[in-house]
Every structure is written in structure tokens, then in C-alpha cells.
Amino acid sequence: EAQVTQNPRYLITVTGKKLTVTCSQNMNHEYMSWYRQDPGLGLRQIYYSMNVEVTDKGDVPEGYKVSRKEKRNFPLILESPSPNQTSLYFCASSFISAHTEAFFGQGTRLTVV
């Protein structure tokens, strides 16, 4: 089954404790991206990757890191999480770019206390 898998689905952590949210896709897609969803703000892009070893900032990259060492995986790293990073995070992938149909993961609800 074609899918984008994020882990964990739920996470509560403390300020400053490094964490990684994993994202994996099985569709051999070139493009992957991370978004956060906050009430009243819709979806905002954090980082995206056009291909292996190619990453770029979205609209809200501050406080986040990503890597794309292999095509199927695109982890989101919060090196020193803060409470303002409490949010619902979505990973997505698509065949070529943001112009093509994206498949989203189920989401990761992160709470930083």
C-alpha cells in the first residue's frame, strides 16, 4: 500500500531535549516536505527536499533541521525544542515537486512543556 509513515504519532517532551520525528515513504517520490498546522494559521511549510541531499527552507524553518540521506526518509529534527514548537506536524511526499499531488502522513502531535 502506498503510504507516508510518520513516527511517533504523539509525543510530549520537555524544553531543550532533542527529538527526531521520522518520515518514510514507499512510493519512490523525489519530493518530500514538512508542515506544521496551528489553529487559525493553516498549514505552514517548514522544510522541503527536491531530491536526495537537496533540502531547502520553507516559510517557518527556525528551530528545525532536516536531512535527506536516502530517497525514502526525511526526518525532522528539533535540536532544542521550545513550547512555541507545540503543534501538529505533517510530512508529505510527491512525485516531482510541490506542483504535483502530495501524499500526507497521519500527523505527529507534539507537545513541548
Place this chain on the structure above:
Amino acid sequence: DQQVKQNSPSLSVQEGRISILNCDYTNSMFDYFLWYKKYPAEGPTFLISISSIKDKNEDGRFTVFLNKSAKHLSLHIVPSQPGDSAVYFCAASGQGSQGNLIFGKGTKLSVKP
């Protein structure tokens, strides 16, 4: 400043009638527009897209209209069904930045039986 605006946070329509969801954008460099639908506790799913070389695109009950001079697009759902009740996000991307995707804040559609 918001580059993609969905000015109606919510919309309620009767089953069988037409739903019209609107989206305005400010960046004239946008040339691809996509609509995504989101149910609670799920990731967004792709609905329909349109490029700036077209002014209309249809897929079954869903039609997207693009008015480039007004920087306005709309999604028509005919006939509306209760299962269409969800949050609808408009998104835009530019030719010069195929990885960047800007979302609106979303419109919550309720279709009443």
C-alpha cells in the same frame, strides 16, 4: 503578509446543492494551485489542481476555476454530499520555486443532510 487567503473560515450548505469555496492570492508569480481536503485526525488529501495556463479544471463533482487577472480561484462541488464535510485548503506554488508551497488557512465545509 498572507499570500494565500481563504476569507471564509466556514461554510454550510444543504446536501445536493452547490458548495463554492473561494481563495485569493497576492503573489503574481504563483502558477500552480492545488486544493486539499482534511478530515479530523487525518492528513490532508489531494483533491484537484490547476495551472495558470488554464482557467478551469474538472474532476467529477469537483471543478476549480482560476481568474488570473483577479488573482482568485474557486472550488465548486456539485452536488454536495455529507461526506464532503471537511476543511478545505487552497495552496499555491510558483514556477521559480517548485518546492515551496503556500497554504491558506482553510475553510470548514459542513454539508447538512
